[in-house]
Amino acid sequence: MQQAERAGSTISESAASLLEEVVGSDLSQLALEIEKLASYTHGGAITEDAVSAVVGIRREETLGHLLDAVARREATTAIAALPHVLQQPKSSAVTVVMALTVQLLAIAWGEARGLPPARLANEYYSLLKEGGSVYTGRAWGDAVTAWTKAVPKWTARELDDALAALAGADAALKETRLSSDEQMLATLILTVCRGSTSRRAA
Template structure:
């Protein structure tokens, strides 16, 4: 839905034709904030912005204050924008004021209602222009990285550097924007390449979470163990987050193994993996869907259903242990997990 919302948003800003009410929801807070900012910037004359932009939390409003907020006319501008955060928490009497307003909205006002987190209110959605922003899939995250560097800093970033940044930081657009700001400053107008990403973030190609996943797929315990301490030192990387990514990978490969066991050819499996990732919206992968599908398709034949099942049980046990700090450090628990997964017998050997 994010692509459709982005197209709608672009049309709103380009045509400067504003509706009385918008309902912005979804799980990607960065895109939601950007949408509010873009609509407000396009709708309000800069000279009158201080008088014509109101941002209020619904929890802070009673019926009277909301009525005043919505009935105030624009000053020094053709249009006024009211941003109402988390309208679902309005009390009954205050919600009645909002409902009456939506029946007959003020002609010079655009009300932007922003749902919190993954919440949605069907009644408000149906009476407004809906804009839904979900987390971006990996391919669009890479595009965001290049776009943000170019539009915000007039900087360029190589595809390899963008992939490396994504593999380390993940798909959180707030975090990515912060890191891109640092990288652009460090590059001082030059192109951002892998070396600069390594210098600023402290990780090199071959040391990312995506590389760690590949090492486990190949049962390369020595390589995986050699990355652990560096992985855990990366921003927002924890033992639990690593286990969650590995669980996604293992479950996907178990699904692929079942396809092979039912007669699917190995050559068809990569396409099937891409379809699975796209349909399921598995966004906790630190690599593109295509890159993940290629590795899994290559390796699935070497994993038996039983070995994948043992790996899933090892992942569950590691998750429990990581959430109980009495057992060991994250690195010790993950090291044990690596050895358990890599010790699983291959389907060819089992045969």
């Protein structure tokens, strides 16, 4: 990452990915955090542990981690990350629902095509390039990897049901809420992920 080099340091891929999840595309904020990290490491390599120490967030507390858990149908893991995700700057129930919707649409798109994983990953990259500013909730590479691995875990019916639940949540967020954002999102995640238990039992 050029910002790290300008600050007289280097940064690992995992650290850069975590920092991007936290800061997003705000270049001025990114430069500021890189300067802090370079100072913290005394010009040494910036690792994921350094990002966690300075920025105050671990990988398992990010939106990307929550999205990955939902893609794998792991509701408990996703819900555990939820309060941490909602505490982050620029994070809200709206952004979580938006990222989940993009993810489930991508998985549904991949499921409908039935392509081998390597070809599907390439198709996802092409789709993202065409879409431009699609909100994936994390780096494109991380999103594509998660989506490609997730496709076999979902059926078309399950994806339709999950997308319907997300549409309902989006509408509810625009109205007066009777419960907290965290409660609403936890219920939504359980609804979206359900079906894996019955599938295993079948």
